[in-house]
Amino acid sequence: xxxxxxxxxxxxxxxxxxxxxxxxxxxxxxxxxxxxxxxxxxxxxxxxxxxxxxxxxxxxxxxxxxxxxxxxxxxxxxxxxxxxxxxxxxxxxxxxxxxxxxxxxxxxxxxxxxxxxxxxxxxxxxxxxxxxxxxxxxxxxxxxxxxxxxxxxxxxxxxxxxxxxxxxxxxxxxxxxxxxxxxxxxxxxxxxxxxxxxxxxxxxxxxxxxxxxxxxxxxxxxxxxxxxxxxxxxxxxxxxxxxxxxxxxxxxxxxxxxxxxxxxxxxxxxxxxxxxxxxxxxxxxxxxxxxxxxxxxxxxxxxxxxxxxxxxxxxxxxxxxxxxxxxxxxxxxxxxxxxxxxxxxxxxxxxxxxxxxxxxxxxxxxxxxxxxxxxxxxxxxxxxxxxxxxxxxxx
Amino acid sequence: xxxxxxxxxxxxxxxxxxxxxxxxxxxxxxxxxxxxxxxxxxxxxxxxxxxxxxxxxxxxxxxxxxxxxxxxxxxxxxxxxxxxxxxxxxxxxxxxxxxxxxxxxxxxxxxxxxxxxxxxxxxxxxxxxxxxxxxxxxxxxxxxxxxxxxxxxxxxxxxxxxxxxxxxxxxxxxxxxxxxxxxxxxxxxxxxxxxxxxxxxxxxxxxxxxxxxxxxxxxxxxxxxxxxxxxxxxxxxxxxxxxxxxxxxxxxxxxxxxxxxxxxxxxxxxxxxxxxxxxxxxxxxxxxxxxxxxxxxxxxxxxxxxxxxxxxxxxxxxxxxxxxxxxxxxxxxxxxxxxxxxxxxxxxxxxxxxxxxxxxxxxxxxxxxxxxxxxxxx
Ligand SMILES: [Zn+2]
Ligand SMILES: [Zn+2]
Numbered sequence: 207x208x209x210x211x212x213x214x215x216x217x218x219x220x221x222x223x224x225x226x227x228x229x230x231x232x233x234x235x236x237x238x239x240x241x242x243x244x245x246x247x248x249x250x251x252x253x254x255x256x257x258x259x260x261x262x263x264x265x266x267x268x269x270x271x272x273x274x275x276x277x278x279x280x281x282x283x284x285x286x287x288x289x290x291x292x293x294x295x296x297x298x299x300x301x302x303x304x305x306x307x308x309x310x311x312x313x314x315x316x317x318x319x320x321x322x323x324x325x326x327x328x329x330x331x332x333x334x335x336x337x338x339x340x341x342x343x344x345x346x347x348x349x350x351x352x353x354x355x356x357x358x359x360x361x362x363x364x365x366x367x368x369x370x371x372x373x374x375x376x377x378x379x380x381x382x383x384x385x386x387x388x389x390x391x392x393x394x395x396x397x398x399x400x401x402x403x404x405x406x407x408x409x410x411x412x413x414x415x416x417x418x419x420x421x422x423x424x425x426x427x428x429x430x431x432x433x434x435x436x437x438x439x440x441x442x443x444x445x446x447x448x449x450x451x452x453x454x455x456x457x458x459x460x461x462x463x464x465x466x467x468x469x470x471x472x473x474x475x476x477x478x479x480x481x482x483x484x485x486x487x488x489x490x491x492x493x494x495x496x497x498x499x500x501x502x503x504x505x506x507x508x509x510x511x512x513x514x515x516x517x518x519x520x521x522x523x524x525x526x527x528x529x530x531x532x533x534x535x536x537x538x539x540x541x542x543x544x545x546x547x548x549x550x551x552x553x554x555x556x557x558x559x560x561x562x563x564x565x566x567x568x569x570x571x572x573x574x575x576x577x578x579x580x581x582x583x584x585x586x587x588x589x590x591x592x593x594x595x596x597x598x599x600x601x
Numbered sequence: 602x603x604x605x606x607x608x609x610x611x612x613x614x615x616x617x618x619x620x621x622x623x624x625x626x627x628x629x630x631x632x633x634x635x636x637x638x639x640x641x642x643x644x645x646x647x648x649x650x651x652x653x654x655x656x657x658x659x660x661x662x663x664x665x666x667x668x669x670x671x672x673x674x675x676x677x678x679x680x681x682x683x684x685x686x687x688x689x690x691x692x693x694x695x696x697x698x699x700x701x702x703x704x705x706x707x708x709x710x711x712x713x714x715x716x717x718x719x720x721x722x723x724x725x726x727x728x729x730x731x732x733x734x735x736x737x738x739x740x741x742x743x744x745x746x747x748x749x750x751x752x753x754x755x756x757x758x759x760x761x762x763x764x765x766x767x768x769x770x771x772x773x774x775x776x777x778x779x780x781x782x783x784x785x786x787x788x789x790x791x792x793x794x795x796x797x798x799x800x801x802x803x804x805x806x807x808x809x810x811x812x813x814x815x816x817x818x819x820x821x822x823x824x825x826x827x828x829x830x831x832x833x834x835x836x837x838x839x840x841x842x843x844x845x846x847x848x849x850x851x852x853x854x855x856x857x858x859x860x861x862x863x864x865x866x867x868x869x870x871x872x873x874x875x876x877x878x879x880x881x882x883x884x885x886x887x888x889x890x891x892x893x894x895x896x897x898x899x900x901x902x903x904x905x906x907x908x909x910x911x912x913x914x915x916x917x918x919x920x921x922x923x924x925x926x927x928x929x930x931x932x933x934x935x936x937x938x939x940x941x942x943x944x945x946x947x948x949x950x951x952x953x954x955x956x957x958x959x960x961x962x963x964x965x966x967x968x969x970x971x972x973x974x975x976x977x978x979x
Contacts, residue, residue: 550645
């Protein structure tokens with residue numbers, strides 16, 4: 207993996223990441239597609255190639271998913287994740303937990319390892335176990351094991367989590383599995399001092415990048431900028447930074463403003479399962495005013511295709527969207543598929559939502575390159591806020 | 602007549618390969634039609650269906666009449682446009698039992714009207730399906746009812762120039778009843794004919810005799826469709842007997858339960874032995890799934906993740922779609938010969954084979970069950 211930061215706008219930056227045999231360098235800030243057992247939840251590999259390229263070539267995989275029926279030694283026998291998934295030119299990053307089915311269970315973690323709630327029950331993963339999984343799976347990037355804790359734990363527990371996370375990083379590095387770039391994990395919850403301590407320790411280690419965890423576990427969104435900036439000030443600029451737990455457009459913008467490079471697409475899964483389609487305007491300047499007013503089933507970002515208003519709507523989800531779904535199907539058809547519980551609904555929604563979010567990231571990169579990211583962010587946030595206000599008045 | 606078997610491309614004894622020209626697609630027979638009850642084949646996009654060579658999709662008239670409703674489909678410009686399927690469609694009601702759940706007084710006419718609005722290339726006449734395992738006067742009653750209804754269907758049919766009404770031969774396992782029904786339908790000079798009421802639990806010897814009798818009595822220049830048949834071996838036998846079209850939920854249904862169709866029979870991907878098997882599902886298959894994935898990987902997906910049934914459905918449909926293909930149906934008879942079955946004269950008794958997992962009885966009845974469950978939920 208090679209990374210270089212190319213352009214800055216306020217705290218935000220555009221970089222280029224070169225991974226394995228990915229087609230050309232992929233620009234950051236970028237979205238890693240969240241997967242289930244290595245493939246997107248509903249997009250089969252032949253449909254994956256219809257997504258914007260090379261934007262869609264980064265995947266995030268959770269090793270815990272495979273415990274459900276495939277030993278990692280079999281993955282190794284097949285030739286690693288890339289071979290098994292037949293996605294040879296994709297960049298694959300392993301993060302032990304996802305944000306959907308496999309979540310950290312801090313109360314059960316110990317000095318020996320991190321605990322997770324998974325579909326196979328509660329599991330304690332030691333650094334040695336994880337490193338073995340990694341050496342079998344051979345991802346391009348892997349985030350080190352972290353002791354993630356929810357925001358409400360005591361200061362003492364938070365300190366322990368930082369101590370353990372740093373120690374486990376040393377363990378992982380000492381075990382040194384074949385191949386793959388290690389991203390050091392940074393935790394510390396909402397405690398700025400602990401966050402800084404963790405970042406300082408991790409920055410001293412020989413890692414290829416950073417994985418920032420501990421968000422979305424009961425923390426307050428308004429406290430994040432200070433935490434993020436505190437961490438970023440410590441981390442060296444020449445290495446990529448991946449984050450977990452920042453999902454919504456506003457959160458993504460918040461992360462990018464602080465200098466985050468890599469996000470995951472858990473949000474897309476949540477939307478898709480709920481029958482939602484992203485519809486917010488992909489305006490060059492971030493303007494959100496040209497949303498359809500009073501669209502029922504809409505919260506200005508997305509529409510709920512289950513709503514009866516779409517029963518006879520023979521137009522695509524987004525008029526000028528070039529995704530497979532919008533090029534081929536109407537809202538009425540997706541509404542019908544949702545009504546009769548047909549799986550094609552989720553396939554079509556995941557395609558559109560992923561496409562839409564990848565395009566959002568493109569817009570952001572463009573804004574950074576042109577030195578107007580902060581403007582873009584302000585316009586995006588404010589026009590949406592104004593719009594919401596207008597909605598409230600007219601309601 | 603819009604639908605015709607132009608150019609019989611190949612013939613071997615009674616088996617034939619032909620071109621079937623329909624308003625939306627010129628099909629190559631023999632062909633298999635996947636069942637897309639609700640206007641979608643479970644887990645596949647229409648692009649993928651074209652890719653794997655699907656020519657006709659089957660929809661269920663009454664499911665579609667309930668949701669999204671025939672009015673909406675009409676407004677949308679028909680089911681083709683609604684689901685964005687450029688090739689041919691066929692709609693069927695699922696038989697009187699199914700339809701009667703709707704409690705409509707004029708079921709026959711309503712059914713045709715629904716189908717006219719849905720706009721499929723082929724629409725099936727309403728029939729009274731009786732399980733072949735039932736005997737006695739109920740079989741006769743159902744056959745005569747089916748025959749009586751055909752004229753009402755023809756009269757109610759408003760789009761004979763762009764939709765082809767197929768009659769359905771009923772009559773259980775009784776050759777006399779089947780004969781009366783075939784003659785009655787052939788007299789109406791319909792664009793195509795279906796052999797109904799089979800695949801309902803009858804023994805194989807009775808099954809092939811009914812098919813043989815009907816295909817022999819149906820006109821040469823019209824397509825012959827054996828309803829509810831989708832097991833590879835059944836398709837081979839029926840094709841050898843001169844049938845052209847088949848449908849079944851089996852390939853996609855079985856995929857959802859983790860079973861793959863392979864030349865040797867079936868492969869249960871859920872089985873623990875698969876967890877360590879690094880071969881493709883079918884090493885001789887050239888589908889997207891077999892080219893890319895191991896049994897081990899599919900094993901950890903099936904019955905747990907949507908992707909498992911998506912990938913297995915893809916393979917199963919690809920497999921079954923390749924199956925009845927072939928310009929010269931000679932291979933069908935050759936296959937029979939290899940199996941030690943002489944069907945050239947259709948006189949010798951057909952010894953029922955002992956294929957592993959072979960049981961076509963479930964297919965049709967399960968489909969009806971599924972529909973009923975679905976309707977009860979509404
Ligand atoms: Zn779209
Ligand atoms: Zn295959």
